[in-house]
Amino acid sequence: MIGGMHDVQVPAGAQAHAIAGVWHWLLPICTFVFVALVIAMLVALWRAPWIRESVAPDLSSLRQSEPEIARAVWAAVIVSTLLLLVLLAVSVFTDRALAQLPLENALHVELTGYQWWWEARYDDPDASRIFTTANELHVPVGRPVIVTLVGADVIHSFWVPSLHGKKDLIPGRTQTISFRADRPGTYRGTCAEYCGYQHAHMVLYVVADAPNDYEQWAQRQRAPAHAPATAEEQRGRDLFLRRSCAMCHAIDGTPAQGQHAPNLTHVASRMTIGAGTLENTASRRAAWILDPQQFKPGANMPAENIPPDELAAINAYLGSLE
Amino acid sequence: MSSAAGSSWARFGFSRRAQRALREQADAVVSRGEVVLDGAGFGSKAALALEHTWQDKRGIIGWLETNDHKRIGKRFVVTAFLFFCAAGILSAIMRTQLAFPDNDIVGPDLYDQLFTMHGTTMMFVFAVPIMQGMGVYLVPLMVGTRNTAFPRMTACAYWLYLLGGLTLWIGFALNTGADAGWFAYVPLAGPDYGVGKRADVWNNLINLTEAMGLMVAVDLATVILKMRAPGMSLRRMPIFAWSILVTSVMIIFAMPSVMLAANLAQFDRTFGTHFFNPAEGGDVLVWQHLFWFFGHPEVYFIFIPGLGFISTIIPTFARRPLFGHTAIVLSMIATGFLAFGLWVHHMFATNLPEVGKSFFTAMSFMIAIPTAVQIFCWIATLWTGRIHLRVPLLFVLAFFVIFVLGGVTGIMVGAVPFDLQVHDTYFVVAHLHYVLFGGAVFPLFAAFYYWFPKFTGRMLDERLGRWQFWLFFIGFNVTFFPMHLLGLDGMPRRIYTYGAETGWGTLNLLATIGTAIIAVSVVIFIVNFVRSLAKGTLAGDNPWGAPTLEWATHSPPPAFNFVAVPVVASREPLWAREADEPTHVTGLSAQTREGLVTTVLDALPDVRYSYPSPTIWPVVAAVTVVIWLFWSNITPSGMWYGLIPPAIAFTLWYWPTRKETAEQLLLQRRP
Numbered sequence: 001m002i003g004g005m006h007d008v009q010v011p012a013g014a015q016a017h018a019i020a021g022v023w024h025w026l027l028p029i030c031t032f033v034f035v036a037l038v039i040a041m042l043v044a045l046w047r048a049p050w051i052r053e054s055v056a057p058d059l060s061s062l063r064q065s066e067p068e069i070a071r072a073v074w075a076a077v078i079v080s081t082l083l084l085l086v087l088l089a090v091s092v093f094t095d096r097a098l099a100q101l102p103l104e105n106a107l108h109v110e111l112t113g114y115q116w117w118w119e120a121r122y123d124d125p126d127a128s129r130i131f132t133t134a135n136e137l138h139v140p141v142g143r144p145v146i147v148t149l150v151g152a153d154v155i156h157s158f159w160v161p162s163l164h165g166k167k168d169l170i171p172g173r174t175q176t177i178s179f180r181a182d183r184p185g186t187y188r189g190t191c192a193e194y195c196g197y198q199h200a201h202m203v204l205y206v207v208a209d210a211p212n213d214y215e216q217w218a219q220r221q222r223a224p225a226h227a228p229a230t231a232e233e234q235r236g237r238d239l240f241l242r243r244s245c246a247m248c249h250a251i252d253g254t255p256a257q258g259q260h261a262p263n264l265t266h267v268a269s270r271m272t273i274g275a276g277t278l279e280n281t282a283s284r285r286a287a288w289i290l291d292p293q294q295f296k297p298g299a300n301m302p303a304e305n306i307p308p309d310e311l312a313a314i315n316a317y318l319g320s321l322e
Numbered sequence: 323m324s325s326a327a328g329s330s331w332a333r334f335g336f337s338r339r340a341q342r343a344l345r346e347q348a349d350a351v352v353s354r355g356e357v358v359l360d361g362a363g364f365g366s367k368a369a370l371a372l373e374h375t376w377q378d379k380r381g382i383i384g385w386l387e388t389n390d391h392k393r394i395g396k397r398f399v400v401t402a403f404l405f406f407c408a409a410g411i412l413s414a415i416m417r418t419q420l421a422f423p424d425n426d427i428v429g430p431d432l433y434d435q436l437f438t439m440h441g442t443t444m445m446f447v448f449a450v451p452i453m454q455g456m457g458v459y460l461v462p463l464m465v466g467t468r469n470t471a472f473p474r475m476t477a478c479a480y481w482l483y484l485l486g487g488l489t490l491w492i493g494f495a496l497n498t499g500a501d502a503g504w505f506a507y508v509p510l511a512g513p514d515y516g517v518g519k520r521a522d523v524w525n526n527l528i529n530l531t532e533a534m535g536l537m538v539a540v541d542l543a544t545v546i547l548k549m550r551a552p553g554m555s556l557r558r559m560p561i562f563a564w565s566i567l568v569t570s571v572m573i574i575f576a577m578p579s580v581m582l583a584a585n586l587a588q589f590d591r592t593f594g595t596h597f598f599n600p601a602e603g604g605d606v607l608v609w610q611h612l613f614w615f616f617g618h619p620e621v622y623f624i625f626i627p628g629l630g631f632i633s634t635i636i637p638t639f640a641r642r643p644l645f646g647h648t649a650i651v652l653s654m655i656a657t658g659f660l661a662f663g664l665w666v667h668h669m670f671a672t673n674l675p676e677v678g679k680s681f682f683t684a685m686s687f688m689i690a691i692p693t694a695v696q697i698f699c700w701i702a703t704l705w706t707g708r709i710h711l712r713v714p715l716l717f718v719l720a721f722f723v724i725f726v727l728g729g730v731t732g733i734m735v736g737a738v739p740f741d742l743q744v745h746d747t748y749f750v751v752a753h754l755h756y757v758l759f760g761g762a763v764f765p766l767f768a769a770f771y772y773w774f775p776k777f778t779g780r781m782l783d784e785r786l787g788r789w790q791f792w793l794f795f796i797g798f799n800v801t802f803f804p805m806h807l808l809g810l811d812g813m814p815r816r817i818y819t820y821g822a823e824t825g826w827g828t829l830n831l832l833a834t835i836g837t838a839i840i841a842v843s844v845v846i847f848i849v850n851f852v853r854s855l856a857k858g859t860l861a862g863d864n865p866w867g868a869p870t871l872e873w874a875t876h877s878p879p880p881a882f883n884f885v886a887v888p889v890v891a892s893r894e895p896l897w898a899r900e901a902d903e904p905t906h907v908t909g910l911s912a913q914t915r916e917g918l919v920t921t922v923l924d925a926l927p928d929v930r931y932s933y934p935s936p937t938i939w940p941v942v943a944a945v946t947v948v949i950w951l952f953w954s955n956i957t958p959s960g961m962w963y964g965l966i967p968p969a970i971a972f973t974l975w976y977w978p979t980r981k982e983t984a985e986q987l988l989l990q991r992r993p
Contacts, residue, residue, distance in 0.1 A: 003823045006812030008743045019739045026740060030730035037697065041722045044705040051641070051708050054867040057897045058642045058708065069645060069706060073698045080694045084687045084733070091737035092680050098739060099676060115515075154510045155606065157671055157746065161812040165742020166671045170607065171509060172600025175673040188824075192671070192746045192814045194503050196510060197430040200817035276821075297429055 004188030004205055005162045012183040012208070015164040018097050025090045029083055101178050106144040109137065113149070113156030113169040113191065116198035116299065117262055117275040122218065131221045132250075134262030135275045137206045140214035144180045154196060160189035160206050168193055181208035190276075197298030203276025217269075224253030225265045226320050236317025239310050248301070251321070261301065268321045274299065286315045360886050360912045369885050371912035376468070376881035378936055387936040389473035390881055391462050394480050396777060398455020401480075402448050405487055409443035410844065412436045414837055417801075421834040423822040433818035434501040435520075439494050441504030442524065445620065446531045447487040449762055450573075453627040454538040456769060457566040459777070461542055463872035463879060464560050466551030466888040468917050469933045471544035472537075474940050474975065479537035481944030486530030489948065493523040500524035503816065505617065506587070508598040508609045513591045522591060522955040528584035529951060532577040539570035539577075546570075549917060550925040551871065552907055553890040560870045560893075561644065564651050565630025568658040569623040575662065576623070580616035583609055592958050607672060614665035621754075622661040625761030626654055629696060631769040632718050636700050638772075638868040639715040640707025643894055646699035653692035660689040670741045679738045686736030690729060697726065712866075713787035717768035720795050721760055728756025731806065746816075749809025755802045767794070767847070774854070775861030779877045782858060786850040790843050797839025804829040804836075869894035887918050890925075914985050932986060939975035946971045 011017040108123035121132045139145050149158055151169035159166035164179040181187070191202035209217060228234040237254065240246060246256035252265040267273070270280055277296045278284040288295060289311060291303040306314070360368050378384040378393075388394070416436050419427045428436065462470055470476050493499055498519050502511035511521040546567045550559065586597040587609065596602035598609050629650075637644045644650065663685040670679060701722075709715070731753040735741045744750060767790075774782045813826050820826050864873035873896055875884050886906035892898040899905070907927070910916040915933035920926055946967035953960030 006824070008810045008812065016743075019743050022737055022740045023734075026734045026737065030733055034726055034730050037701075037726050038723055040701050041704070041719065044701050045709060045719070048640070048704060048707055048709045051710050054710055055641060055708065057637075057867070057869070057894070059894075059898055061643055061645065061706070062892075062894075062898060066645065066702075066706065069702045073646065073649075073695070073702055076698045077691065077695055081691055084690060087733065087737060088684055088687055091683050091739060094737075094739040095676060095679060095683075154515050155507055159814070161743060165739065166745060167742075168672045170672060172604075172606060173673070188812065190812070190814055194507070194510070194746075194816040196515065197434065199814075200430065200819050298431065 004186040006160075006188040006190075008161045011162060012181060012185055012187060013163040014101060014180045014182060015098055016162055016179075017182070018094050019165055022090055022094045025087060029087060033080065033083065101144060101180060103144050103146065103178060106146045106178070107139060108146050108148070110148040110150060111137075111158060111169070112152050113158070113195075113202075114152050115154060115196050116191070116202040116296075118202070118204045119262065122221070129222055131218070131252075131265075132263045133221055133266065134270075135204060135272065136270045137204065138214055138217045139181055139206060139208050140211040141181050141184050141208050143211065144178055146176050146178045148174060148176050150174050155193050156191045156195050156202070157193035158189065158204070159192040160187050160204070162187040163189075163206060166192045181206070184208050184210055186271075188276075198296050201275055201277045201296050201299075203272070205271055205276070220269065220322070221266055225251045226322060227253075228317060229320065230316070232313050233317045233320050236313035236315070239314050240317060243306070243310075243314075244302075244304070245314070264318065264321060266321055268319050282315060282319055285318060286311055289314060289318075359908055360882075360910050368908075368912045369880075372882040372885065373880065375913055375915055378881070383938070384936070386941050387938050389469070389477040389934065389936045389940070391458050391470045391473060391476065392879060392881075392883075394473070394476055395455050395457075395459025397480055398451050398458060398483070401484055401487070402452035402455060405443050405491075406448040406452070407844065407848075408491065409440045409448060410841070412440045412443075414841055416440065417834040417837040419818065420820075420830050422831065423820055423824070423827045425819060428818065430818045431501070434816075435494060435499035437816055438500045438503050438524075439490070442490065442500055442527065443487070444758075445504055445624075446527060447483075447490065449624040449758070450531070450535055450620065451483050452766065453569065453624060453762070454535065454542070456627065456631075456766075456773075457542050457569075458538060460773065460872055461545055461563055461566055462549070463776075463875065463883055464563055464870050465546060465549060465554060466871045466874075466884060466890065467545065467549040468883045469915070470541045471549055471931075472541045472934075474934050474937065475537045476541045477936075478940035478944050479534040479541075481941045482530045482537075482947060483534040485944060485948045486527045486534070489530075489952070490523060490527045493520070498523055500527075505610075505613055506584075507613075508587060508590075508606050511587060512598055513594070514599075516591070519955060522588065525584045525588040525591075526948075526951045526955065528580060530948065532581045532584075533947075535573050535577050539573035542566050543570040543574070547922050548919050548928075549931075550920055551888045551890050552918065552920055552925055552927050554920075554925045556923055558890055558893045558895075561633035561647065561650060561654075562627075562630040562870075565626050565633070565654055568654050569626050572619050572623045572626075572658050572661065576616045576619040579612050583612035583616075586612075588955075592954065592961070607669075610669050610672065611665070614668045615662070618665040618668065619661045621757070622657055624758060626657060628721075628762045628765035629654060631765040631772070632700060632721060633696070634868075634870065635714050635718050635768055635772050636703050637707075637894075638866050639710045639712060639718075640703050641710060641867075642703065642707045643869075643897070644699070645702040645706065646695075647893060650696050650699050653695045656692040657689060660685060660692070664689060664736075667736055667741065670738050671745050683736055683738050687733060690733060693729060697722065712771070713782070713784060713791060714768040714772040716788070716791045717764045717771065720791070721764045721768070723760075724756055724764060724795075724798065725760030728753055728758075728760050732757060744809050746814055747809035748805040748813045748815060751815055752802045752805035752809065755798075755805075759798055759802075764794075767791075770847075772866070773872075774851075775865045776872055776877050776879070778855055778858075779861055780854050780858030781861050781865060782854045783850050786846055786853075790846040790850065793839055793843035793846065797836050797841075797843055799836070801833050801836030801840060804832045808833075864896065869897040871895055911989060914989060916989075930989075932989070935982065937975065939971055943968060943971035943975055 011020045110121040112119040118135050120137055124130050149167060149169040151171040156169040157166045163181055167177040185208055187206045189204040189206055191199060228237050241256055246258055248258040248261035250257045250263045273280050273285060273288055274296050278288055292299050292301040293303050360372060378388045419425050458476055500523055501520050502516055506524055509515050546563050589595040590597055596604040598604045598606050633644055633650055664682055666682040667686050735753055771782050771787055808826055808829050861877045863877055871888055874888060886908050888906050889904050891903055917931045917933055919928045919931045921928050950964035950968055953964035
């Protein structure tokens with residue numbers, strides 16, 4: 001079952017933890033103010049005499065001032081202002097803390113937002129170690145990550161509530177966001193800026209692994225695609241290249257080098273397909289290849305009339321791309 | 323629809339025959355060339371002459387021509403309320419879709435149009451026009467004058483608004499409903515990604531409703547500053563007039579920003595300019611700055627009139643003058659200024675300089691202070707008053723609960739770090755509905771119950787009103803409170819569906835149930851409205867025993883509002899009037915549409931003013947403007963050729979007639 005955590009109040013990283021700290025100031029102070037005001041209103045209603053019919057107005061306040069009431073109003077205004085100043089200080093100091101995450105030995109990822117999927121390029125000083133994946137990030141626990149955010153078409157927003165607040169991917173304005181996962185786990189992220197038809201299905205899972213597990217994962221991702229081991233897989237590979245699949249998708253180590261859709265070199269290693277639309281199982285994958293529009297109307301991948309045996313071969317090949 | 327003046331005569335017990343006789347008498351007075359001054363009781367010669375002077379033509383022509391602020395104001399309110407119901411139905415469809423995970427009642431294409439139409443309609447076609455409409459109806463009565471300063475312009479504004487709203491909804495019916503969100507961010511609404519004509523319809527709507535907003539704002543600000551009753555110095559001006567003044571000035575500063583943005587975007591779409599195209603040196607963030615420089619103040623000019631309603635209603639039902647009148651006025655003015663300093667808090671996730679973010683956090687917190695001052699003053703007024711708990715006051719009390727909750731969540735989202743988490747989630751959906759329902763819709767219902775007797779001469783039913791109130795209050799909270807929790811649990815806005823694995827199903831179902839309760843409540847209001855219109859108890863001039871001038875005339879007021887211009891010597895003219903105090907001045911001609919212009923600060927009588935007569939040109943001009951806009955969407959050359967019809971219409975609008983010129987010349991010599 002696909003899942004992943006997405007609760008702002010249960011942080012799993014340094015940045016989200018700092019923000020949850022702000023929430024722990026905001027919630028009690030704001031609740032206190034709300035409850036105090038409602039009680040004041042109820043007390044006012046309880047102590048003022050109620051009348052059934054409209055009576056002549058009481059104009060005494062026009063002739064004499066009401067110093068006691070004025071003092072109470074002043075006191076309430078001053079208390080509110082002081083509480084606001086406390087919250088302002090909390091907000092500003094947390095902002096500074098967020099900007100000062102230690103970034104030694106950071107992992108660099110370039111994340112590009114497309115309608116409606118994510119492309120992730122894991123950077124490395126050694127160009128041969130760079131690799132590309134889609135819709136699923138793996139990060140090592142305890143190591144900071146700097147994500148470069150690139151908007152390719154419209155504005156998207158990167159948001160993994162368990163790890164950090166959001167930051168937009170704006171066409172023409174590349175920027176970065178830094179976070180650190182402190183607990184292993186799977187965290188559900190999603191596009192948070194309305195970006196068109198399938199804004200709802202633009203999920204990005206972030207898996208925080210122990211450093212060793214992460215290294216193993218990255219090692220596998222750097223490898224070229226698994227070579228077909230059976231005749232069925234070989235047939236699937238040939239069909240993938242012959243049919244329209246390769247026009248958009250890339251599989252490293254094969255002639256398929258399309259750049260308009262998620263890189264499928266290790267597609268079988270991912271939890272979902274269609275950017276969180278479907279669980280990545282053989283049957284779901286087959287249904288998706290046949291008619292993605294049924295699950296994600298408006299997505300750029302067209303439905304194709306593929307004979308069942310060919311579909312089975314393609315699916316077997318894709319399923320082998322661990 | 324009978325003319326407003328006709329119905330007022332009927333209310334004084336004149337039979338149809340007697341009314342006709344009176345009208346003939348008035349015609350005779352006028353045709354003899356007698357000089358008639360205003361200033362005596364109803365049924366007098368002066369009143370007859372005023373009736374004759376101010377009545378609209380009969381039939382459809384009179385209906386189209388009218389520039390009576392009361393008829394225009396009622397049209398604004400009724401039209402905006404119908405759009406409110408239509409946009410509410412859209413939200414019910416959205417809530418039905420979201421009631422269960424993986425629901426497929428509506429697909430993404432329709433859903434995107436639904437939330438865009440809902441937001442656009444509520445913000446541009448309901449909230450601003452209905453507040454301005456209430457102002458158009460009430461302000462001239464409250465300040466004691468006979469019409470607005472530029473009534474033809476306000477008539478034209480209404481038609482622009484109506485046609486803008488209708489074209490938006492006709493577009494929706496033709497599957498050309500705007501679908502880029504009520505904020506229409508580029509590039510999604512730009513030429514590359516906003517395909518079809520959907521974004522064009524939206525840009526036209528912005529042009530039309532913002533032109534409407536500016537025209538009405540200029541008109542009302544002029545009425546408030548220059549046409550107050552003699553003696554109504556700024557110190558004595560009713561708070562509602564203050565709220566409309568602050569709102570109008572804000573509109574004049576804010577709306578040009580979004581009009582500019584919409585037109586730049588439309589240039590990108592129509593002519594292929596690159597204002598918002600990063601590939602050619604444009605910048606998509608400029609749109610957001612221009613939009614929110616308007617968009618944030620808009621929130622405040624929706625809710626400042628709501629504050630005006632509350633400050634007007636509380637004293638009437640607490641049976642005492644408002645505590646802290648001056649503090650409340652200053653707070654509203656402060657809110658108006660500060661509202662222009664926090665637009666960037668809608669853009670915290672776009673990457674801003676740290677110092678800038680802290681500034682906007684501080685501003686967002688600071689704007690809470692003037693609002694807090696007002697709330698404390700209202701509680702103080704209730705505390706020291708005697709409570710007459712009627713339906714308008716119930717809605718005001720609900721305001722305290724709902725608006726304050728929306729206010730404290732506003733503080734939360736004003737803090738940059740926390741906003742980065744909840745921005746564009748259901749937490750913000752909850753916050754904005756608490757603020758706008760609490761700050762505008764609840765006060766608006768309070769205002770409907772409060773001023774319905776003045777608008778129609780009849781009371782709304784109290785028992786149905788209480789049913790409506792409780793269902794509204796409960797339904798609102800059941801709908802929107804769970805959304806705070808959904809936002810904290812990571813549910814983003816504007817998604818047409820969600821998977822069961824997210825665990826958002828239960829709270830969404832609860833919210834949908836709440837929506838149904840709200841719907842029942844609104845239906846009860848409509849039933850109450852229709853029933854009371856026909857057979858509600860007669861109200862009389864001042865059913866609540868209220869202190870302001872609109873209650874000094876009849877319910878509903880005659881076309882000329884007051885037989886004589888009232889004179890004011892206090893803030894509560896109907897409460898604190900000394901026995902030997904003058905109540906009115908006379909001396910204006912009753913045979914032409916004359917009013918009194920007074921000085922800005924002290925309202926000393928200054929000059930006489932001739933109100934423009936009704937003509938057909940405002941409605942014609944509005945139609946030609948709408949044709950021009952749509953023509954320019956179809957072909958760029960329509961931008962130039964399409965200007966010819968409006969140019970003709972606006973020229974004829976100002977063409978003087980011989981009769982009016984002669985009247986004016988005569989009036990220069992005679993009273």
